[in-house]
Amino acid sequence: MTPRRDFAARDLGAGSHQRDDEPAGRDEQAAAPEPRGDDAPRDDAPREGASADAPDPGPAPEAALALFGPALPLAERYTALLADAGVRRGLIGPREVPRLWERHVLNCAVVAELIPEGADVIDIGSGAGLPGVVLGLLRPDLSITLLEPLLRRTVFLDECVTALGLENVTVRRGRAEEMRRELRADVVTARAVAPLPRLAGWALPLLRSGGNLLALKGEQAEAELTAARSDLAKQRPCVADVIRVGHGKVDPATTVVRVTVTAESDSAASPRSQRAPGGRKKRGRKR
Numbered sequence: 021m022t023p024r025r026d027f028a029a030r031d032l033g034a035g036s037h038q039r040d041d042e043p044a045g046r047d048e049q050a051a052a053p054e055p056r057g058d059d060a061p062r063d064d065a066p067r068e069g070a071s072a073d074a075p076d077p078g079p080a081p082e083a084a085l086a087l088f089g090p091a092l093p094l095a096e097r098y099t100a101l102l103a104d105a106g107v108r109r110g111l112i113g114p115r116e117v118p119r120l121w122e123r124h125v126l127n128c129a130v131v132a133e134l135i136p137e138g139a140d141v142i143d144i145g146s147g148a149g150l151p152g153v154v155l156g157l158l159r160p161d162l163s164i165t166l167l168e169p170l171l172r173r174t175v176f177l178d179e180c181v182t183a184l185g186l187e188n189v190t191v192r193r194g195r196a197e198e199m200r201r202e203l204r205a206d207v208v209t210a211r212a213v214a215p216l217p218r219l220a221g222w223a224l225p226l227l228r229s230g231g232n233l234l235a236l237k238g239e240q241a242e243a244e245l246t247a248a249r250s251d252l253a254k255q256r257p258c259v260a261d262v263i264r265v266g267h268g269k270v271d272p273a274t275t276v277v278r279v280t281v282t283a284e285s286d287s288a289a290s291p292r293s294q295r296a297p298g299g300r301k302k303r304g305r306k307r
Contacts, residue, residue: 130266
């Protein structure tokens with residue numbers, strides 16, 4: 021049988037704008053298996069810094085100091101964890117280690133300028149914590165939920181959050197489509213998770229009216245959005261555009277598809293409204 025490859029793991033050769041830091045299955049939330057084998061908790065937990073034989077991601081570039089400021093030591097520690105335990109656990113491809121700073125950490129950090137102060141953020145398919153962990157250490161004003169269906173990834177995320185002392189970040193194991201009655205956010209982020217129509221189907225029900233889906237995409241973002249507009253309109257009232265952030269800070273600038281919810285919908289209603297247990301509509305007393 022030909023091995024199955026997902027959206028996030030395709031076309032990862034030189035010059036590709038997709039990531040090769042995710043093993044197959046990241047965008048298949050509905051098919052996430054029960055943990056066993058490699059999905060079981062590991063005893064190689066992230067520790068202070070990296071082990072002596074870990075791949076070296078190199079020193080933090082000048083742009084990192086400008087972006088992270090006093091949080092730079094935390095960013096350096098996180099990058100070292102990605103290069104060490106992240107590689108050993110299969111969350112980061114070994115070829116990505118020399119470009120962790122520019123292609124991954126800084127690429128995610130500039131997205132912070134799109135998020136309002138004090139926002140509730142859900143990072144769907146958080147994987148190794150990109151962009152959720154980066155945003156958490158850069159923006160302590162944010163309340164961030166790292167949502168990830170696979171156990172071995174949530175174990176890594178939990179250990180990173182503890183090692184970095186991120187009190188504003190929570191890890192939840194689960195699929196986005198299962199959380200629409202439990203979680204609400206002002207912003208949902210996602211990076212190399214799934215094609216836009218499928219991603220929107222997971223993300224838009226989690227957003228409050230006026231909230232934004234920020235999907236980090238590659239150079240085909242405009243074409244992907246054009247093809248997905250009719251699907252987006254069917255899911256929730258929204259508007260969408262493609263923006264590039266981080267000019268003068270990262271090269272190339274980070275491309276983001278931003279989908280803004282413009283109204284509530286029945287599918288996004290709160291758990292206490294609209295329907296009683298069992299899916300029946302609540303009925304008022306006849307007058």
